[in-house]
Amino acid sequence: xxxFWVSVLALSILLYVLLDGFDLGVGVLFGLTRDExxxxxxxxxxxxxxxxxxxxxxxxxxxxxxxxxxVYASLFSALYLPLLLMLAGLIxxxxxxxxxxKTRRLRWVWDAAFSGGSLVAAFMQxxxxxxxxxxxxxxxxEYSGGEFGWLSPFxxxxxxxxxxGYTLLGACWLIRKCDAExxxxxxxxxxxxxxxxxxxLIVVFVYALSEDLQVMRRWLERPYLFAFPLVAAAAxxxxxASIRRRRDGPPFYMGALVFAAAFGxxxxxxxxxxxxxxxxxxxxxxxxxxxxxxxxxxxxxVFPLMLIYTAITYRVFRGKVQSTSHH
Amino acid sequence: xxxxxxxxxxxxxxxxxSFHIIxxxxxxxxxxxxxxxxxxxxxTGRQVYRAVFEFWLKIxxxxxxxxxxxxxxxxxxxxxxxxxxxxxxxxxxxxxxSYETFTAFYLEASFFGILLFGRSRVPPWFYLFSTAMVAxxxxxxxxxxxxxxxxxxxxVGYVIQNGMFVSNDWLKILFSPVLxxxxxxxxxxxxITGAFCVAATGAWYALxxxxxxxxxxxxRMGLYLAAVLVPTQIFFGHMTGDxxxxxxxxxxxxxxxxxxxxxxxxxxxLAIPDSASETNKYAISVPVLGSLIGSMSLHSKEVGMTDFPxxxxxxxxxxxxxxRVMVGCGIAMLLLAWVGSxxxxxxxxxxxxxxxxxxxxxxxxxxxxxLTGWFTAEVGRQPWxxxxxxxxxDAVTPxxxxxxxxxxxxxxxxxxTFIFAFGIFxxxxxxxxxxxxSLVVHPAEATPRRPMSIVDEPRVTSAGEVPTAVHPLIRVx
Numbered sequence: 078x079x080x081f082w083v084s085v086l087a088l089s090i091l092l093y094v095l096l097d098g099f100d101l102g103v104g105v106l107f108g109l110t111r112d113e114x115x116x117x118x119x120x121x122x123x124x125x126x127x128x129x130x131x132x133x134x135x136x137x138x139x140x141x142x143x144x145x146x147x148v149y150a151s152l153f154s155a156l157y158l159p160l161l162l163m164l165a166g167l168i169x170x171x172x173x174x175x176x177x178x179k180t181r182r183l184r185w186v187w188d189a190a191f192s193g194g195s196l197v198a199a200f201m202q203x204x205x206x207x208x209x210x211x212x213x214x215x216x217x218x219e220y221s222g223g224e225f226g227w228l229s230p231f232x233x234x235x236x237x238x239x240x241x242g243y244t245l246l247g248a249c250w251l252i253r254k255c256d257a258e259x260x261x262x263x264x265x266x267x268x269x270x271x272x273x274x275x276x277x278l279i280v281v282f283v284y285a286l287s288e289d290l291q292v293m294r295r296w297l298e299r300p301y302l303f304a305f306p307l308v309a310a311a312a313x314x315x316x317x318a319s320i321r322r323r324r325d326g327p328p329f330y331m332g333a334l335v336f337a338a339a340f341g342x343x344x345x346x347x348x349x350x351x352x353x354x355x356x357x358x359x360x361x362x363x364x365x366x367x368x369x370x371x372x373x374x375x376x377x378x379v380f381p382l383m384l385i386y387t388a389i390t391y392r393v394f395r396g397k398v399q400s401t402s403h404h
Numbered sequence: 405x406x407x408x409x410x411x412x413x414x415x416x417x418x419x420x421x422s423f424h425i426i427x428x429x430x431x432x433x434x435x436x437x438x439x440x441x442x443x444x445x446x447x448t449g450r451q452v453y454r455a456v457f458e459f460w461l462k463i464x465x466x467x468x469x470x471x472x473x474x475x476x477x478x479x480x481x482x483x484x485x486x487x488x489x490x491x492x493x494x495x496x497x498x499x500x501x502s503y504e505t506f507t508a509f510y511l512e513a514s515f516f517g518i519l520l521f522g523r524s525r526v527p528p529w530f531y532l533f534s535t536a537m538v539a540x541x542x543x544x545x546x547x548x549x550x551x552x553x554x555x556x557x558x559x560v561g562y563v564i565q566n567g568m569f570v571s572n573d574w575l576k577i578l579f580s581p582v583l584x585x586x587x588x589x590x591x592x593x594x595x596i597t598g599a600f601c602v603a604a605t606g607a608w609y610a611l612x613x614x615x616x617x618x619x620x621x622x623x624r625m626g627l628y629l630a631a632v633l634v635p636t637q638i639f640f641g642h643m644t645g646d647x648x649x650x651x652x653x654x655x656x657x658x659x660x661x662x663x664x665x666x667x668x669x670x671x672x673x674l675a676i677p678d679s680a681s682e683t684n685k686y687a688i689s690v691p692v693l694g695s696l697i698g699s700m701s702l703h704s705k706e707v708g709m710t711d712f713p714x715x716x717x718x719x720x721x722x723x724x725x726x727x728r729v730m731v732g733c734g735i736a737m738l739l740l741a742w743v744g745s746x747x748x749x750x751x752x753x754x755x756x757x758x759x760x761x762x763x764x765x766x767x768x769x770x771x772x773x774x775l776t777g778w779f780t781a782e783v784g785r786q787p788w789x790x791x792x793x794x795x796x797x798d799a800v801t802p803x804x805x806x807x808x809x810x811x812x813x814x815x816x817x818x819x820x821t822f823i824f825a826f827g828i829f830x831x832x833x834x835x836x837x838x839x840x841x842s843l844v845v846h847p848a849e850a851t852p853r854r855p856m857s858i859v860d861e862p863r864v865t866s867a868g869e870v871p872t873a874v875h876p877l878i879r880v881x
Contacts, residue, residue, distance in 0.1 A: 131476075132509055138479050139502035146494020146568070153483025153490070154801040160484055161812045165819050168473055172823045175469060179830055224808050364570045367495040375506035382510055 078368040082144035083358055085380060089140060091340050092387070093133035095246075095333050100127045102247020104170055104195025105240065106263070107188070115259050116188070118398060122254035124174055125394045129387060131167065136383070143371055145361040148351045155213050155220035156205050156227055163201035170194030196240060203239025207232035210292060210343070215355040231284055238277040245270040246336065249316075249329040254398050260325070267320050267328070271313070291354055295346050302345055309338035410800045412809035413485040416816060418782075420477050422775055423820050427471030429774045432546055432591065433598025434464050435539035437629075442535045446528055452617045459618070459839035460602070461519060463831060468516075470827045474820065479505075485809070489789055489799035493569045496562060496577070497552055504548035511541030543591065550590055554583040556790050557781065558651045569790070582651065585643040592637040593777065597770035599633060600737065602626040603744070604767035605835055607760040616754075618839045623763070624748050630741035638734060642697075648784070649698050652791060655784035657709045658720045659727045660694060661687070669694030669706035674728070677720045682710055716787065723784035726776040733773035740766055 100123040107119050142149040153160060173191035177184055208227035213220060220226070248270060251263040285293055296302055316331035349357045362368065438457060445453035479501065482490045490497075515537040518526060526534070561576030562569045571577060603626025609619035649656045657663075661672040663682045671693035675684035695704040709717050740762060747753040754760070785791055789799040 128472075129513070132513075135476060135479055135505055136509070138483075139498065139505045142479075142483065142490065142494055143498030143502040146491055146498050149483050149494060149498070150487040150491035153480060154485075154487035154804070157484050157801075157804070157808055158811070160480060161815055164477055164480060165815050168476070168819055168823065171473055172469075172826070175466075176823075176826050176830075220803065223803070224805055363495045363498065364565065364568070366571050366574070367499050370571070370574050371499045371502060375503055379506040379510055383506070386510065386514055 078365060078372060079144075079358060079362045081372060081376060082140065082362070082368055085376065086137060086140050086144065087340075087344060089133050089137040091337060093130070093137055094340060095336055096126070096130035096133060096387075098199075098243045098336065099123070099246040099250040099329070099332075100130055101170075101195045101199045102243035102245065103250060104192055104247070105199065105244045106247050106251065106266075108192030108196070110262070112258070115262075118255050118257075118259045119251060120174065120177070120191070121398045122251060126390060127174065128171070129390055131171065134167075140371075144363050144368055145351060145358075146363055148356060148361040151215060151220050151356070152209075152213075152352060155215075155222060156208070158224070159201045159205050159208075159227060163198050163205075166194040166197035166201065168194070170198065199240040199243045200236040202236075203242075204228075204232045204236035206239065206343075207235025209353060210235070210290070212291065212353055213355075215352060231281075231288070234277065234280060234284065238274070238281065241270060241274050241277060242336065245274060246329070246332045249332040252325050253329045256397055264320060264323065271317070292346060299345070302342060305338045305342040305345070309335045312338065407806055407810075409804040409806045409809045410797055412806055412813055413800050413804065414796065416485065416809060416813045417481060419813070420474065420481065420816055420820070422778070423824065424471065424474040424478060425774065425778060426771055427467050427474065428542070428546065429590075429594045429597050429771070430601065431464060431468050431471055432539075432542045432594035433596070434460060434467070434601075435535075435542045436595055437598045437602060437625075438464065439532070439535045439539045440625075442532045446532055452621055455839050456618050456621050463834055466827060466831050466834070468512075470824065473823065477816070484812075485801055485804065486789070486799050487801040489794060492567060492794060492799075493556075493790055495568050495570050496555060500548055500552045500555070500577075504545055504552075507548070508541050508545035511537050511544065515541065546590055546594070547587060550587040551578060551580075551583055553781075554580055554586050557586075557785060558582040558647070559790055559793055569793070582647045585640060585647055589637070589640045589644050589777075592633055592640060593770065593774045596630060596633050596637060596737065597774060599626045599629040600770045601767050603630065604764050607763035608835075609838060610754050611757065611760050611764060615838045620754070623744075623753060627741055627744040627748055627753070627763070630737060631745040634734065634738045634741050638738070641731075641734070645697070652785070653707050654709060654712045654717055655723065656698070657707055657711075658718050658723045658784055659780060660698075660706070661720070661724050662694065662706060662708045664708040664710055665705060666694065666708065667705035668692045668701075668703050669698060671697060675724075677724050679717075679720050718784050718786040723780045726779035726783070730773045730776040730780060733769045733776070737766065737769050737773070 103119055103123050107116055110116060110119075138149075141152075169190040170192075171194075173187040173194065177187040177191070180187070205227065208229065211229060211231050214222040214226055245267065248263040248267050252260050252267075255263070284290075312331045312334040316328050316335070319327040319331070347353045349359065351358050351361050438460060441453050441457045441460070444450070445457060482497070515534040518531065518534040519538060523531060555577055558580065559569070560580050560582075561571055561573035563572050564570070602622045606619045606622030606624075606626060609615045610623060645656070645659075648659070660669075661675050661677050661684055662669065663677075663684070668691070670689040670691045672684060672687050672689045675687035675689070677684050692702055694706055695701055698704060698706045709720070740759075744753060744759055744763060747756055747759060787795050787797065789796045
């Protein structure tokens with residue numbers, strides 16, 4: 078039962094990162110252009126799916142509460158301010174999809190809300206991951222780090238890193254979904270984004286070495302973990318090759334594979350800890366009656382339906398978004 | 405009063421949940437009403453039902469979207485501000501709320517898509533079925549929320565293990581008698597909200613002399629529905645009062661404004677309760693009626709608040725006045741619905757401008773009644789979060805500082821005010837434009853998960869006609 082719910086949680090988070098990752102990235106890229114044509118094409122490429130993508134965050138949140146209440150309680154209260162800013166960002170960018178089309182004079186407000194909200198949400202998520210990796214101060218199952226206990230140079234670096242990563246994913250998505258100028262500029266951007274991401278990885282590595290983070294010891298104990306970076310490296314090579322050959326399909330999948338590898342790295346590195354080095358999966362798991370109650374309804378029946386539904390949505394909206402002339 | 409993290413967290417929760425409940429209480433009723441309309445359209449084949457359906461489907465889309473957006477915050481707030489509650493009652497409340505997300509997500513998302521795109525692609529009976537499924541989705545969402553809240557009001561089926569509430573009997577939780585009076589009470593509140601909004605819109609058009617066929621349908625159906633629903637609601641309201649009487653005697657005493665035991669008890673109609681002196685000022689009361697309402701008897705003894713230590717009493721003024729505002733709205737709606745239905749049957753409703761004006765102006769009443777009803781229930785539960793088990797003061801995240809919560813409260817207030825001002829303005833614009841020409845051609849990028857996109861840029865021409873909104877630039881192949 079515990080393993081089932083850990084898997085559902087992990088899958089929900091991974092789906093969230095991959096799916097909302099690219100649409101937050103598109104939001105960041107949206108801020109880089111002023112051209113109305115391109116902006117509409119960019120927004121159109123994620124408009125049919127963004128809401129479904131964000132639902133995975135809510136799913137992960139309620140599964141966390143139901144199946145691992147201790148983690149839900151200590152993590153969310155510890156990350157109070159970053160969560161607040163993330164939610165504010167998500168709300169503003171979310172309604173921008175709807176309200177932008179309803180006004181002309183105030184369109185700039187919603188444009189700013191869309192790109193700004195996306196960037197803030199991405200940055201905050203990266204920061205929270207960074208704070209987790211570095212280790213949140215927790216004593217007796219209760220967060221003890223104070224108002225800004227999550228804030229550190231490492232967390233900030235991770236915030237920048239995830240924003241870059243999402244933007245890369247967003248650019249790969251635009252290549253897949255758009256044509257003309259949007260596609261061309263995404264192709265031009267990707268090498269720079271990849272380079273920046275590589276620099277980020279080196280910085281993180283050096284930082285982790287110099288600070289002697291506990292994470293590093295796990296790697297020496299579990300050498301099979303090196304398989305994940307190898308997968309990521311292979312995916313990065315294919316990504317680079319398909320960018321050179323201007324092939325629209327593969328980059329997004331390769332970008333997603335890099336993210337999945339990174340996610341797998343985290344999950345296996347920290348296993349069995351849910352909050353690194355203080356709360357384990359078994360300590361956090363809700364009593365059997367709760368897990369079983371969830372399993373026999375939503376777990377067994379509704380969850381597979383939700384996966385199928387997501388797949389169908391993407392199938393329906395496959396193919397390129399086309400921009401036609403102005404009216 | 406000391407500005408503490410506790411006080412600010414309570415304010416923040418009250419603010420965000422009050423803002424949120426406005427939209428679901430409207431859409432749950434509206435979804436049910438859309439189902440009725442579609443069934444009527446199928447049965448009678450009359451085009452006017454179809455036109456009214458399409459019109460309200462657009463409004464449903466915007467209100468539904470606002471409800472979803474404001475609901476996301478709720479799921480996080482238990483963890484951020486109420487971590488002790490989240491940890492202790494997580495094994496019970498967590499699974500209940502996860503059911504809410506899972507069941508509502510699936511039904512609403514899949515079938516709302518068919519409502520938007522499926523008219524020409526599915527057989528009519530299946531379209532009706534889809535409408536009913538969307539209504540079922542919103543209803544299920546309300547159901548799980550009510551299971552959760554009713555458990556907090558009257559905890560059943562639990563044991564305490566390692567400082568957590570753990571269920572030993574889920575069936576007891578799902579079939580709690582408290583739940584099965586409160587859930588219908590909330591559902592009826594939503595239906596009445598829908599009915600009055602529809603009737604008020606009809607009255608508005610009738611006053612302006614536009615869309616007379618649609619206005620007629622809206623006005624009549626709204627008023628007739630309300631004429632049946634409001635008395636039923638008053639009955640369930642009384643049943644809800646019974647559970648409070650039995651399970652939460654101090655809340656009941658606060659609502660009644662009863663400080664001392666009385667036998668037989670009088671009923672305080674109006675007064676200003678004063679907790680310092682533990683008396684009512686300027687009280688207007690009816691003898692014996694209190695016993696009759698409380699226990700259906702002419703002789704029963706009814707308990708007063710002074711039977712309980714001060715630390716266990718709710719702040720009297722809020723439940724006392726909120727309850728009276730709710731009941732007042734209920735009575736006003738009952739009169740309006742009955743008089744309006746009577747005039748409708750006589751065929752004179754369109755001639756009575758006074759009644760049209762009153763109906764038009766009545767649309768805030770169900771919202772006020774729903775909000776004050778919740779104020780009564782939630783503030784009346786104080787000082788407990790989980791009644792009798794966990795105090796609100798002990799449920800708050802222990803290390804939270806007032807400054808942190810002040811920041812979040814300001815951010816939420818600003819963001820909500822900003823987006824809801826726009827949202828309500830767009831709903832107003834849609835209502836104003838009316839149902840003419842509203843057989844919607846859906847823009848290609850409108851999706852089940854993007855309900856609001858079907859109403860982009862409604863432009864009103866001088867004839868009051870709304871050209872259908874099609875995004876000129878983006879098309880998905």
